[in-house]
Amino acid sequence: MHPPSELFLSHAGPDVHLATELVSVLRRHGVPVWFSRTDIRGSQQWHDEIGEALGRCDWFAVILTPSLVASKWAKRELLHALAEDRYDGRIIPLLYEPCAIHQISWVLPQLQMIDFRRDVEPGYRELLRVWGVEYRGS
Numbered sequence: 001m002h003p004p005s006e007l008f009l010s011h012a013g014p015d016v017h018l019a020t021e022l023v024s025v026l027r028r029h030g031v032p033v034w035f036s037r038t039d040i041r042g043s044q045q046w047h048d049e050i051g052e053a054l055g056r057c058d059w060f061a062v063i064l065t066p067s068l069v070a071s072k073w074a075k076r077e078l079l080h081a082l083a084e085d086r087y088d089g090r091i092i093p094l095l096y097e098p099c100a101i102h103q104i105s106w107v108l109p110q111l112q113m114i115d116f117r118r119d120v121e122p123g124y125r126e127l128l129r130v131w132g133v134e135y136r137g138s
Contacts, residue, residue, distance in 0.1 A: 003131040004059035004090075006032045010077040012067035018096055019063055025124050029133050054080055059090045061127075064113075065097040068104070075104050082107055092130065094123065 007026065011019040023035045034053040050073075054060075060081040068074045081087045082105060093101070093113045101108045114130075116123035125135040 001131055003031050003133060004057070006034055006057045007059040007061055008034050008053055008057035008081070009061050009063070010074050011063040012065060012071040012074050014067040015063050015065050015096070021120070022063070029128055029136065031131065031133065050077065058086065059092070060087050061092040061094055064093055064095045064099055064101055066099045069099045069101065078104060078108070092127065094127065
């Protein structure tokens with residue numbers, strides 16, 4: 001499978017440090033990522049920007065942590081992606097911390113997860129492998 005034309009990365013606000021590191025690795029490996037921290041500028045309406053990005057991106061990844069489970073906005077992003085046919089088979093849950101993922105969506109536990117809990121390096125390798133991209137270190 002080819003890398004996305006643009007990957008939407010969903011994360012909770014308190015997990016921005018995890019998201020920032022992941023975005024850096026993905027971009028260094030040629031994977032274009034829509035990331036709220038770098039793609040929403042102060043004068044823009046963040047709600048509209050998120051909606052436009054969800055409508056434009058062709059892959060969706062979500063960083064799973066207890067903070068995400070508690071985030072109503074991240075849940076809305078994920079539920080939108082789950083409802084869109086074009087994201088079918090293109091939603092990637094990234095498990096960073098044990099959390100009650102069934103509270104976000106009953107469908108989410110059925111998707112193939114990539115595990116980042118012990119060490120991020122194998123997680124990066126497995127994620128990039130989804131698109132046939134060889135991991136070259138972070």
